Amino acid sequence: MKLPHSLFKIDPAIQEFHTYLDGCSFTSGMPGTYGKAWPSFIAESKVNMAAPGKDNFTIFNDTMYAINNYPVQRIIIYWTYPERFWLPIKENNRITNWSNKNIQPCFTLDKVFFDYVKMNLNFMYTLQELCKVKNIEYFFITTAQPIVTGK
Numbered sequence: 001m002k003l004p005h006s007l008f009k010i011d012p013a014i015q016e017f018h019t020y021l022d023g024c025s026f027t028s029g030m031p032g033t034y035g036k037a038w039p040s041f042i043a044e045s046k047v048n049m050a051a052p053g054k055d056n057f058t059i060f061n062d063t064m065y066a067i068n069n070y071p072v073q074r075i076i077i078y079w080t081y082p083e084r085f086w087l088p089i090k091e092n093n094r095i096t097n098w099s100n101k102n103i104q105p106c107f108t109l110d111k112v113f114f115d116y117v118k119m120n121l122n123f124m125y126t127l128q129e130l131c132k133v134k135n136i137e138y139f140f141i142t143t144a145q146p147i148v149t150g151k
Contacts, residue, residue, distance in 0.1 A: 017047045020066045022059045023078030025052035026143065039076075057082045060123035067127075067136060075139040077127070081143050082120040 021027055021039050027050035029037035036044055039048050049062050056079055066072055131138040 010017075013040075017070070018072070019044055019046040019074045020063065020070070020072045021046055021048040021050060021074060021076050022054075022063050023050040023141075024054045024059075024080035024084070024143075025050070026080070027078040028052055032048075042076075042119045050078070053084070053099060054080060056080055056082065056120045056123055060127065063127055064130070067130060067134060072136055074139075075131065076139045078141040079120065079124065079143065082116045083136070085116070086141070 001060075019042060021042075025037075027037055027039060028048065030052055037050075039046065039050075049066070059077060059079065063075060063077060095131065128138060128140075130136075
């Protein structure tokens with residue numbers, strides 16, 4: 001099932017690929033640097049569905065779609081910041097777009113922040129277990145920021 005905010009659009013000309021990549025701009029590159037991010041160093045056939053600003057919920061759903069609908073042999077996911085998420089923008093009583101938002105830093109909303117961390121860990125665990133069942137090799141990379149405290 002494709003969710004309304006999914007970025008999942010594999011070029012129909014691509015019939016087969018071995019490695020599925022997903023993440024945010026660390027994996028896609030930014031305008032002017034597309035094709036020069038770390039996935040460009042992977043030689044085997046691959047499809048890179050990463051996009052700048054992509055949140056972990058969308059990364060998770062797109063990856064689930066890929067491994068359930070394509071003969072993927074390996075996934076490499078560079079998970080983005082756990083506090084990043086997309087919200088629908090409602091115009092004229094219709095959802096017309098999705099906007100990238102961030103929750104406040106953990107020292108102001110610690111319970112909310114750690115709920116998002118738990119949700120993101122559930123995404124990783126679910127994909128890990130599905131990959132084991134389907135015999136798909138998997139690699140997860142995460143972004144992490146130091147927690148800054150002060151008075």
